[in-house]
Amino acid sequence: MPHGFFPPGCARARGGHAASIGYNVAARACRILLTTSRIMPDHAYLAIERAVTAVSLPGLGTDLAGAGAGVAVEGRDGGIAIRVSVGFPLGRLRPALESAIRAAVAAEGGQVLALNVDERIVAHTPQGGLAPLAGAKNVIAIASGKGGVGKSTTAVNLALALHREGARVGLLDADVYGPSQPLMLGLLGAQPESRDGKTFEPLTAHGIETNSVGFLVKESAPVIWRGPMVTQAVSQLTFQTNWHDLDYLLVDLPPGTGDTQLTLSQKVPLAGVVIVTTPQEIAAQVARRGLRMFEKVGVPILGVIENMASFVCPSCAHESALFGTGGGARLAEECGVPLLGEIPLEASIRAHTDAGRPPVVAEPDGPIAQRYAEVARRLAIAVALRPRDQKHLFPKIVVEERR
Ligand SMILES: Nc1ncnc2c1ncn2[C@@H]1O[C@H](COP(=O)(O)OP(=O)(O)O)[C@@H](O)[C@H]1O
Ligand SMILES: [Mg+2]
Numbered sequence: 001m002p003h004g005f006f007p008p009g010c011a012r013a014r015g016g017h018a019a020s021i022g023y024n025v026a027a028r029a030c031r032i033l034l035t036t037s038r039i040m041p042d043h044a045y046l047a048i049e050r051a052v053t054a055v056s057l058p059g060l061g062t063d064l065a066g067a068g069a070g071v072a073v074e075g076r077d078g079g080i081a082i083r084v085s086v087g088f089p090l091g092r093l094r095p096a097l098e099s100a101i102r103a104a105v106a107a108e109g110g111q112v113l114a115l116n117v118d119e120r121i122v123a124h125t126p127q128g129g130l131a132p133l134a135g136a137k138n139v140i141a142i143a144s145g146k147g148g149v150g151k152s153t154t155a156v157n158l159a160l161a162l163h164r165e166g167a168r169v170g171l172l173d174a175d176v177y178g179p180s181q182p183l184m185l186g187l188l189g190a191q192p193e194s195r196d197g198k199t200f201e202p203l204t205a206h207g208i209e210t211n212s213v214g215f216l217v218k219e220s221a222p223v224i225w226r227g228p229m230v231t232q233a234v235s236q237l238t239f240q241t242n243w244h245d246l247d248y249l250l251v252d253l254p255p256g257t258g259d260t261q262l263t264l265s266q267k268v269p270l271a272g273v274v275i276v277t278t279p280q281e282i283a284a285q286v287a288r289r290g291l292r293m294f295e296k297v298g299v300p301i302l303g304v305i306e307n308m309a310s311f312v313c314p315s316c317a318h319e320s321a322l323f324g325t326g327g328g329a330r331l332a333e334e335c336g337v338p339l340l341g342e343i344p345l346e347a348s349i350r351a352h353t354d355a356g357r358p359p360v361v362a363e364p365d366g367p368i369a370q371r372y373a374e375v376a377r378r379l380a381i382a383v384a385l386r387p388r389d390q391k392h393l394f395p396k397i398v399v400e401e402r403r
Pocket of ligand 1: 144146147148149150151152153154180307308343344345346347348349350351353354
C-alpha cells in the first residue's frame, strides 16, 4: 500500500490505479492517502475522504483535518477500508469518533468493511535544533506572567487528564522557589530513589511520573537560590531523572521570566509552552510579556489557558465573572495562538488539588474533569500539529578514515 504525500495537483497523485493522493484540505494539515483496488469512481472516493476528514472531534471545535489526522481510503470488494491516523491520544473520544466516521461514509453511500483508527504520538521538533529528551517525546512548559494564577493546579490536572486519555505522562516541578507538586500529587515526604548514585527514579502518583526539588529539599529549610543553582537544579531534574518512555512531560514553572525560563529555553528541548492567565487585564498583560519572551527565544507557543475564568457559587451554582472576562481569549487572539480553554474558579478545584487528589482523579466523571479533558485534548492536538522531529530519527553517520 503506497504511503506518499503528494502536493495537490501533482501528476502522480492523479495516477488512477493504486494511486496515492496528497490532499491539503483547506490548506490545513490533513494528509489523505487514497489507495485502491478501485471499485468505485474516483469522485466517489474523494467524496468519502472529504467527508471523513470533515468529521468533527466532539467538543473540540475542530475536525480530523484541523487536528492534522491522516486518512486513507481503500476499495475492497463490497465496500471500503478506512485507516485514520492521529497524533494525539483519543481516549474516551474513540467510540464517538468511530461512529461519526461510519455515519459520514454511509451518508456518502459507502459501506465500511474495516475501520482502523490508529494513534501515534511522536516527538515534535524542539527549539534551536536541540535533541529530544531521552525518555520523553514532547516536553511542554506550563508558564505564566504572574504567580498564583493556577499554573501548578493547571499543570497537574492537565497531566492527569492526558494520562486518562491514554498517554504516558510525566510532570516535572521546576518551581524551585515554591514547589507545589509534592503536595498536589499527595507525595509530601516521599523521596525519589537513585539506583546508580547519579540519576533519580521518578516517583509515581495517580499513574503519572514526577520529580520535584520539593522531594530533595526539606519543606521548612530556607534555601536561597542563586541563578547558577537554579540552572543546575532544573537541568538535573530534567536530564537526570529516568523518565520512562513518556509521550508528554509537562513542566510546572515558577512565575515570570527568570533563570528557570531561561535555562529551559536554552537547554531543554521543548515541544512548546502553554501560557496560563486569569481573566483580568493586569494578569493578561504580564502573561503577554512571558509569551513574548518564549517567542523571542524560538519556543513554540501552543496556546493560552484562562484559569479562574468565572466563579461558580458552591451553594447555588450561579456563575459570575468575578475577575472580569475574556483576558485569555484577547491574549490568544492578539498573539495569534489558540485559546485552549477556560477553567472556572471553583472551590472543589482548590480543595481536591491541595489535598493531593486533583479533581481529574477525585471526581473523574464530574464537569471539572470534563473541562480539563477538553483542554488536554486541545493541547495534545496543538502539539500534534507541530512539525515532527525528523532530524533525530536517523542514526548519526560518522565517516572515519582507515589507517
Ligand atoms: N480554577 C481554580 N479554582 C479554584 N482554586 C484554584 C483554581 N486554580 C488554582 N486554584 C488555587 O489557587 C491557588 C494558587 O494556585 P497555584 O496553582 O498554586 O498557582 P501558581 O502555580 O500559578 O502559583 C491554589 O491554592 C489553588 O488550589
Ligand atoms: Mg506554582
